[in-house]
Amino acid sequence: MSPLNPYDTVPHHTTPVVFQWTHAVSEGRELHEATGVCPECGCVMTKRYTTGQYAQTKGGFLGRRKGPGPRPFSTLCQCTSLHTDRPEDVQVGCGARITIASWLDGASQ
Numbered sequence: 001m002s003p004l005n006p007y008d009t010v011p012h013h014t015t016p017v018v019f020q021w022t023h024a025v026s027e028g029r030e031l032h033e034a035t036g037v038c039p040e041c042g043c044v045m046t047k048r049y050t051t052g053q054y055a056q057t058k059g060g061f062l063g064r065r066k067g068p069g070p071r072p073f074s075t076l077c078q079c080t081s082l083h084t085d086r087p088e089d090v091q092v093g094c095g096a097r098i099t100i101a102s103w104l105d106g107a108s109q
């Protein structure tokens with residue numbers, strides 16, 4: 001048993017990390033999932049983005065927004081490992097705020 005790491009929300013990872021993106025349409029909602037390894041705790045995590053509001057517009061999500069754009073995504077770690085001393089209202093993650101490269105930035109096939 002390794003000791004619990006302190007829960008720390010200081011944003012320390014601003015260099016985009018490359019995650020594997022998957023794209024699906026579920027019940028008319030665009031669903032994008034980014035799966036990769038948190039650079040802070042080393043766990044595999046998945047961050048899910050739902051963009052249903054754009055799927056209904058004429059031209060669709062991609063036509064309207066041209067995808068997420070080259071802007072990287074900022075997210076808190078979403079790992080589910082019980083290795084951190086999380087606050088009571090936090091269910092997942094190690095607390096690290098990380099930056100995920102957009103799938104337009106070479107992150108997907």
Ligand SMILES: [Zn+2]
Pocket residue numbers: 038039040041042043077078079093094095096
């Ligand atoms: Zn983490």
Ligand SMILES: [Zn+2]
Pocket residue numbers: 038041042043079080081083093094
């Ligand atoms: Zn973790």
